[in-house]
Amino acid sequence: MRMARVRYDREMCYYHLMNRVAGEPGYFPLGDVEKEKLFQLAVQVARFYSLDLLSFVCMGNHWHAVCAAPADPPSRDEVIANWRAAKGKLPVEPNWVDAGTVAHLAARMRDISCFVKDLQQRFTCWFNRTRPQGRRGGLWADRFRSVILEGRTALWDCLTYVEMNPVRACLAESPGDYRFSTWGRMVGGGTHPFAANLVRHLRQYLGECAEAWSDKRVVAELAANMARTAAGERGEDSETIRAEEEAARDTRSRFTVTARRRVRYWTDGVVIGSELFVRGIAATLFGNERAERKRLAKGSPPGTAESPLFAYRQLDPTL
Secondary structure, three states, X not given: OOOOOOOOOOOXXXXXXXXXXXXXXXXXXXXXXXXXXXXXXXXXXXXXXXOEEEEEEXXXXXEEEEEEEOOOOOOHHHHHHHHHHHHOOOOOOOOOOOHHHHHHHHHHHOOHXXXXXXXXXXXXXXXXXXXXXXXXXXXXXXXXXXXXXXXXXXXXXXXXXXXXXXXXXXXXXXXXXXOOXXXXXXXXXXXXXXXXXXXXXXXXXXXXXXXXXXXXXXXXXXXXXXXXXXXXXXOOOHXXXXXXXXXXXXXXXXXXXXXXXXXXXXXXXXXXXOHHHHHHHHHHHHOHHXXXXXXXXXXXXXXXXXXXXXXXXXXXXXX
């Protein structure tokens, strides 16, 4: 007998959400194209909701999300703003004067079940439509799973667990190497689609010690925790674990240029080399004034004392 879904609405509540596709063990229908589409849909659908998404990871046959659901429904102004952010400039909008309409939308916007239903339905329609032979019917094995997380204890470890999934599945050597996750987007290109949510809730978790920290410093603590976890699970010695933890805590903005990673800078960075070299080539291609004004992406091979490398192009990892 199914257990009724547990929700907690008296105060802000953290959830770990997860679901997998139908099929026998070893069936992985979600390739790179499908993972990218599911990730982009999660970002788009989240605009409608007052839920704070903190993490989203797409795997070959399932997905994970960590989110915070507010205790109170959004205000009328927030409902209107969310609706317009998600729907765009449609010729017909709901009747915002009608209190019942606003209340209905407000209740839906803080409902995790509605969020998952919208996400999975939109993805299933796209998935069926784009199969070479066509496809009909459902895609997901069962109703999604949800676990309530205590913000002061379980949130930190759950975020690490979710973002570490690609490492445990042997799809990446570190969570930052995996393209189809929020953490991989941030490490690969410096952009986390839910960065504001993540920083705000991590700061609450860390407490008074983080009040004076920069946003980068707050996120660096989670990065250090993931690096420590990954190194520990690889069986590294304590000295290596500490070194990797401190390297992950480095808050300087940089892109990763290790050869083992398929980083977009190597294919789309336009020019990569020393700052003098990049600006010299850029001056030849685009003119001196433009080359001098251009803000370059900076990176260096981690764990080395080599001079930093620069890329002409600041890349958006979501493209």
